[in-house]
Amino acid sequence: MTLVSVKSLTRVFDVSKPWLNRLIERLPKRHLTAVSDVSFDIPERTTYALVGESGSGKSTIGKMVVGLLRPTSGHVEIGGVDLVTEKDRAAIDRVRSDIQMIFQDPFASLNPRWRVRDIIVEPVAARGGDTTGMAERLLEQVGLSADDVGKYPHQFSGGQRQRICVARALASEPKLIVCDEPTSALDVSVQAQVLNMMSDLKDEHGLTYLFISHDLTVVRHMADTIGVLYLGRLVEEAPPETLFTTPAHPYTAMLIDAAPRLDAFGREVEPPEGEIPDPIDPPKGCAFHPRCPLAIDRCTAERPALKPFGPGRVACHRAGEITLKGAA
Known part of the structure; x- marks a missing residue:
């Protein structure tokens, strides 16, 4: 059963200078399309990951899903x-x-003046629910001690603080948790611990995750489906086992080639070529064509539609004509 259904989601920001400046300098209004016509579904008890470089629109989608931002157009249906x-x-x-x-x-994301007990039970206390013993129980579920309820956030490490954030999220017994780069501020070893904990909690509580990350390797073993964003558009969607072995879009292949791998010690990692274009004035046709090694004339003139491809979807005129450098 589908829990989250995102349909044609679009968000446009007005980034114009103030009215008087525009009048004096004779400048037009300027708009930035952060998210453009994005659609995907998340079935119950699964993890859907959104990945892409900074500025691709990942966090904007997450905020629209939870209601922190209102879409310019499109719909987000939950339940x-x-x-x-x-x-x-x-x-x-x-x-x-x-x-x-x-x-x-x-x-x-934690109030430095509140004790851990108050931070964790806040979502339930705000609705008048019973919070007796809740903080102690949730702290133990996320791998901390029940005795920590009286401490303040500054008394914990980064990984422990993120565990407290997870405990707070679990307090209201949610069905959906949107995770916006939850491990990017942590050391690699701590990242693994937090991700393993979140995976276990998902199975234990029947949770559904929308997992946002710029790092494909982080979501590889977490996600049931991965959506790749580029300049606000979904360019590929596939299960991890397909995405990592036979990516259908050149941008996905570029991200995979740039990611570190345990089985490639000594491999020289090339960073993604080029930079994301100006989202206020994106390229015509396929937005990725200035960086794409497979671009043809059609790519510069016609924007590819997102269409079914294998077990997923892809928006590319040359879908499937990809060879990973690590596999070459």
Whole structure:
């Protein structure tokens, strides 16, 4: 059963200078399309990962899914309820209680003046629920001690703080947790611990994750489906086993080739070629064509549609004509 259904999601930001500056300098309005016509579904008890370079629109989608940003157009349905168009307040409140978010920076997302007990039970206490023993129980579930409830955030390491963030997210017994780069601020060894813990909690509590990351290797063993974003558009979607062995889009192959691998000691890693174009003035046709080694004239003139390809979907005129450098 589908829990989250994202349909034609678009978000445009007005980045124009103030009105008086535009009048004096005779400048037009400027708009930045952060997300453009993105659609995907997340079945219950699965993990859907969104990956891409900085500026690809990942976090903007996450904020729209949880209701922190309003879409310019498109819909986000959670449990069949569209939080943008739904008028029934009871239905909206019910759905919002099923959603939690884990942010990128565990140092900034915890109130430094609150004790851990108050931080964890806040989502439930705000609704008048019973919080007796809740913080102690959740701390033990995320691998910390129940005796830590009286401490402050500054008394914990980065990995421990992120575990507290996970405990807070679990407090309201959500169905969906949006994870916005939850391990990017942590050391690699701590990343693995937190990811393993989150995977175990997903199975134990029947959770659904929308996992946002810039690192394909982080989501490889977490995700059931991976969506690759480029300049606000979904360019490829596939299961991990397909994406990592036979990527259908050149951008996906570029990300995989740039990622570190345990089985390639001594391999020279080439960073992704080029830079993401200006999102205010994107290239015509396929936005990736200035960086693409397979680009043809059609790519510069016609934007490829996202179409079914194998077990997933891809938006590329030369889909499947890819060879990974590590496999060459």
